[in-house]
Amino acid sequence: MAWQWFYRMGSPRWFYEKTDRWIPWLALVTALLLGTGFVWALGFAPADAKQGNSYRIMYLHVPAAFLALAGYYVMAIAGAIGLIWKMKLSDMVMKAAAPIGAALTFLVLVTGAIWGKPTWGTWWVWDARNTSMLLLLFLYLGVMALQNAYQHQGTADRASAILALVGTVNIPIIYKSVDWWYTLHQPATLKLTSESTIHVSMLYPLFIMIAGFYCFYALVLIFYTRLEIVQRERRTQWVSALVEGAK
Amino acid sequence: MSFQFASLAEFWTMAGHGPYVWACYGVAFIVLAYLLIAPRRAHRQYLKQQRVLKVASENLSKAKPSQAK
Numbered sequence: 001m002a003w004q005w006f007y008r009m010g011s012p013r014w015f016y017e018k019t020d021r022w023i024p025w026l027a028l029v030t031a032l033l034l035g036t037g038f039v040w041a042l043g044f045a046p047a048d049a050k051q052g053n054s055y056r057i058m059y060l061h062v063p064a065a066f067l068a069l070a071g072y073y074v075m076a077i078a079g080a081i082g083l084i085w086k087m088k089l090s091d092m093v094m095k096a097a098a099p100i101g102a103a104l105t106f107l108v109l110v111t112g113a114i115w116g117k118p119t120w121g122t123w124w125v126w127d128a129r130n131t132s133m134l135l136l137l138f139l140y141l142g143v144m145a146l147q148n149a150y151q152h153q154g155t156a157d158r159a160s161a162i163l164a165l166v167g168t169v170n171i172p173i174i175y176k177s178v179d180w181w182y183t184l185h186q187p188a189t190l191k192l193t194s195e196s197t198i199h200v201s202m203l204y205p206l207f208i209m210i211a212g213f214y215c216f217y218a219l220v221l222i223f224y225t226r227l228e229i230v231q232r233e234r235r236t237q238w239v240s241a242l243v244e245g246a247k
Numbered sequence: 248m249s250f251q252f253a254s255l256a257e258f259w260t261m262a263g264h265g266p267y268v269w270a271c272y273g274v275a276f277i278v279l280a281y282l283l284i285a286p287r288r289a290h291r292q293y294l295k296q297q298r299v300l301k302v303a304s305e306n307l308s309k310a311k312p313s314q315a316k
Binding site: 038042043044045046047052053054056057060061064096099100103104106107110111114115117118201216219220223224226227230231234240242243244246 | 248250252258261262263265267272274275279287289291297
């Protein structure tokens with residue numbers, strides 16, 4: 001009984017029909033959070049004493065980095081569940097997570113480079129943080145490439161899940177890279193175990209942006225998973241019924 | 248809490264950091280918009296394509312009842 005939800009979650013049809021009802025609400029919450037966050041970050045948060053207005057890039061860079069990393073967990077854990085329990089939906093989520101993670105990692109790298117120019121005096125340095133983030137992008141792209149490399153979907157799923165799991169080694173390296181090696185990148189501002197080194201007037205909009213990015217991620221993950229569901233379940237009756245209704 | 252800039256022009260230039268800040272927000276807008284649009288567009292097109300295939304195969308079996316099963 002307690003595990004019923006777990007098995008139900010494994011049913012693509014159940015997921016498809018449930019998310020149909022969730023999407024409008026999730027979209028509304030995402031729009032409110034991101035809308036508030038963008039306005040607050042750009043116009044109302046005070047300028048930084050050292051970095052001036054360039055630090056406003058943080059409100060994109062940090063949330064995107066949060067989700068680029070959290071998205072990797074989603075992909076790797078979904079891949080592991082697919083490998084171990086052969087759950088169909090899990091394999092679909094793993095595949096869906098790859099392009100979103102790649103896009104967000106790309107956004108982190110681009111905003112980081114643009115922020116680096118006025119702050120560090122250079123677009124790019126080959127230090128541990130930047131290099132490990134670049135590796136993260138290649139891991140996402142690798143999963144996307146493997147998904148397209150096999151005729152048989154089951155083989156593609158196994159291969160990408162293994163790559164995703166091996167790649168998790170990179171995640172703690174990204175987190176710790178600013179502490180372990182000398183770098184231009186500033187250390188983490190938000191800390192779980194001690195007080196954050198940021199004033200509340202700058203912290204609240206950051207929290208709103210992070211929450212907004214989490215909701216955005218969930219929304220887009222649902223979109224990509226639903227696309228995957230209709231493609232892989234095209235021979236089922238309920239998808240046939242959807243096709244009948246398509247215009 | 249108040250608006251941090253004296254004028255819209257200042258908001259735009261951000262004391263010299265404007266190009267960097269606005270470039271980042273522009274790129275973010277494009278990336279996020281792409282993620283919102285791309286999967287739903289592909290979803291719609293896939294269902295439409297499947298429907299076309301279905302109608303075509305039905306017409307084919309009607310046209311040649313002896314060959315199609």
